[in-house]
Structures are given as structure tokens and as C-alpha cells.
Ligand SMILES: [Zn+2]
């Protein structure tokens with residue numbers, strides 16, 4: 001009886017000390033000493049799961065990153081860094097996972113979960129600060145016909161200058177100002193809303209809300225393209241995607257440099273994104289009447305035995321059709337909030353806090369679970385997302401008579417495992433933080449490293465991990481005899497954190513003491 005309670009208490013203590021409560025154990029082989037031990041990596045440094053302490057730490061790192069880049073007065077220098085231990089571990093893990101997946105497929109078993117895990121790993125590898133794809137795939141981008149390209153909207157265009165910096169202004173008394181902007185971009189109305197709930201759910205446009213959420217990040221990309229074209233320089237931004245009360249994603253964006261408000265309004269109004277996917281206006285298969293899989297052939301019509309068009313064939317057909325319409329057109333709503341911000345002002349700090357405010361929550365967390373009307377609203381949105389294709393690989397394409405990209409056995413419409421269909425994502429499966437490439441001189445990993453180096457230096461400890469080739473990382477089996485019970489591991493981490501804190505406090509006290517004596521010395 002006392003065991004679960006003890007575990008709760010240990011977790012509470014760990015939280016107070018900012019220690020990760022869901023650490024991921026990894027086996028670390030020291031190639032210099034030959035020693036092997038089990039090391040806990042905070043969950044915040046790995047896949048999806050983020051415990052409260054890790055989420056908090058992550059948020060602080062993001063704030064540091066945002067602050068660092070916003071008002072740069074010199075061009076950032078971007079040089080790729082050597083992969084660190086963790087990145088290396090991810091790549092090794094990715095290689096292992098690929099082998100498992102291929103073996104599973106060979107054995108004729110379902111690889112859906114493994115494929116999802118691989119996709120997550122790829123995302124994590126990118127998030128860990130490495131660019132590109134481990135397989136070196138260029139993902140076979142199709143060259144679309146000219147007509148299908150997204151036309152540049154009718155906007156003023158300035159000569160591009162090769163800078164990422166905004167203008168500075170000098171006042172008469174010689175003071176320089178470096179103004180920048182804080183923008184909030186919102187999707188259009190889908191129907192009148194009160195307190196996050198549609199006034200008339202029957203007429204609320206859930207289908208459009210669902211598609212807008214699914215493709216939101218593309219619209220943001222277009223906005224940035226247009227912004228750069230009009231501004232005439234390589235505008236940099238740090239943005240976060242957050243849920244509104246009506247459960248639609250919206251965007252807060254810190255932008256380096258400034259543009260006249262009228263031009264911004266023009267850009268927002270002219271920005272759109274066309275989704276050139278096959279139409280899904282006709283349900284071909286549903287209920288028990290579903291396409292059947294044939295090895296080496298693909299999905300067939302269950303009645304006629306005809307092979308369904310593949311994803312590529314469906315796109316070719318779309319390209320060939322002169323009268324084809326895009327599946328969906330996205331635009332922003334009329335609400336645009338622009339705030340001018342000056343470097344180093346309290347306003348700037350407040351915006352940064354605001355940007356990071358909801359970072360520890362997922363889009364679905366915007367939901368007020370105590371409010372039954374809002375719960376129903378979320379359910380209706382999920383219903384609208386249920387059969388909506390979230391990606392070219394989404395099994396939902398079968399419903400509309402098309403084989404999904406990379407089709408395989410066991411797919412069924414309405415049973416896509418993609419994030420977008422899940423209650424915590426509500427259509428938006430993209431990244432929550434969008435940072436342009438030349439925002440600052442540092443990646444998030446480097447910001448992390450900064451903190452680590454700082455602490456180690458303050459403690460007078462050598463930074464052992466500075467040699468990236470020193471360690472080899474492997475996964476740990478739950479049955480590994482070297483793996484201590486979670487409670488013991490948490491307490492160890494708390495103890496270590498406590499030791500560091502005490503040491504830091506002592507150093508601080510000593511430093512204060514010196515300051516004090518210095519002041520006294522001057523006074524004397
Ligand atoms: Zn954690």
C-alpha cells in the first residue's frame with residue numbers, strides 16, 4: 001500500500017528540484033576508460049513525452065533563444081556544429097529502428113507503429129539541431145505544372161538586400177533605435193463564437209476549420225515569403241503556434257525589423273495557400289465496403305477488382321485536368337495585431353513571456369474540460385478531422401478511392417495514427433515553435449550547452465562531454481540488471497541537483513561577500 005504513495009512523494013520532490021520525472025535510461029560506454037554505465041537522459045531531450053520540469057526548462061530555453069535573436073545588430077554567423085552525444089545517439093537509435101522496421105515488414109507484420117516511431121525520430125533528429133534527413137532522401141519532390149504553382153500575390157516588391165537586420169533610426173540627439181515587431185495572425189471566422197463555443201454549431205464551418213488547422217503551417221510559410229519580398233531583406237522571425245479559445249491555431253511572431261502597418265495589412269490580406277491535393281468531395285468506400293489489399297499490387301476495389309489509382313497517378317490526373325480546383329484555399333482572417341517593440345524595452349520582455357506562455361501545453365489543452373459545451377465543440381472538430389486526409393500517406397485517401405502514398409497492408413479510412421487526428425493536436429500536427437534559420441547564432445542545443453558549460457565552470461568541474469567522440473550510446477532494456485528502480489534514480493538526481501544548488505549558493509554567497517567588502521573598502 002505504501003509503495004505508490006512513496007513514488008508520488010519522490011515525484012513531488014523531483015518536481016520541486018526541477019528534475020525530470022520521466023527520465024529515459026541510456027547505456028553509455030566511455031571509449032576512453034572502457035567503463036559502461038546507465039545514464040538518465042531527461043525526457044525533455046527525447047521524444048514527445050515531456051514531464052512538467054522538462055517542459056518548464058524547455059520553455060526557459062526557448063525564451064533565451066527568442067531574446068538572443070530578436071534585436072541582433074550584427075549578421076548571425078551560421079556554421080554547422082559537430083553533432084553532440086545526444087544527436088549521435090538519436091542517429092544510432094534511428095538506424096536500429098530502421099532495422100527493426102524492416103525485419104517486421106519482412107516477417108509480414110504490421111509496421112504502422114514502427115513507421116510512426118520512425119517519423120517521430122526523424123522529427124526529433126531535426127529538432128536536436130541537425131538539418132536534413134538521415135536517409136539523405138530528398139523526398140522526391142514532384143515538379144508541378146506551372147499553372148499549379150502558387151502565384152505570387154499582387155504586392156509591392158522591394159529590391160532584395162542581403163541582410164537579416166532591420167533598419168536602425170538615429171534621433172537628433174544621436175540615440176539609435178532598433179525597432180521590431182510583434183505580430184498576431186489569426187485564421188478566419190467559421191461562425192460566431194461566444195466563450196470559445198460556436199453560437200450555432202449547426203452552421204459553424206467545421207470542415208473548413210479542420211482543413212485550415214491541417215495546413216496552417218503552409219500558410220505561415222507563404223506569409224513569411226511575402227513578408228520578405230515586400231520588406232526587401234531576409235526577415236527573421238521567432239514564432240509560436242498556439243490554440244485560441246475556439247480551438248483554432250493562431251500565430252504569435254517576433255519579427256526582426258519593422259514594416260509600416262498598412263503594408264503588413266496588405267501582405268496578410270494577399271497571402272493565401274492552395275492545397276493541390278485530389279478532391280475528397282465524393283465518398284467511394286465506407287463502412288464494410290472498403291478497398292482490399294493485394295500483395296505486390298496494392299489496393300483494389302472490392303467489387304470490381306480494379307486497382308485504385310496510386311497517389312502519384314492521382315496527382316498526375318490533377319495536373320492534367322485544366323479545370324481542376326485546389327482541394328482547399330487557406331487565408332488569414334481579418335484580425336491582425338501589430339505591436340511595435342524596441343530592443344531591450346520592458347515591452348520586448350513581455351512579448352517574449354507571452355510568446356512562450358502556452359509552450360508547455362498542446363493545442364488541445366486550450367480546451368476547458370469543465371465546460372461541456374466546449375467539450376462538444378472539440379468533439380465536433382475531431383469528427384470533421386476523422387476522415388480528412390492529413391498527409392499524402394494518410395489511410396483516409398482510401399475512402400475517396402485513392403491509394404495513399406507508400407500504401408501498405410492494413411490501412412483503413414478513419415484509422416489514421418497521424419498526430420493531426422488526435423484530441424491533443426486538433427488538426428495542427430506541426431511544430432509549436434517556428435524559428436527562422438538566421439534568427440540567432442545558436443541552435444537550441446547550443447543554448448542548452450551554454451547553460452551546462454556555465455554551471456560546470458561555476459562549479460570548477462571539467463566538461464567531460466566536450467569530446468563528442470568519447471561516448472557510445474545504446475538503449476537499455478527494462479530488464480537490464482544495471483537499471484535501478486525509477487524511485488532510486490529520481491532520488492539520485494534530486495541528490496545531485498541539491499549538491500549543485502548548495503555549491504552554487506555558496507559561490508554566490510562568497511561573491512556577495514567579496515562585493516560587500518569591496519564596497520566597504522571604497523566607503524572607507
Ligand atoms: Zn522530463
Ligand SMILES: [Zn+2]
Pocket residue numbers: 388389390391394395396416417418421
Ligand atoms: Zn491522417
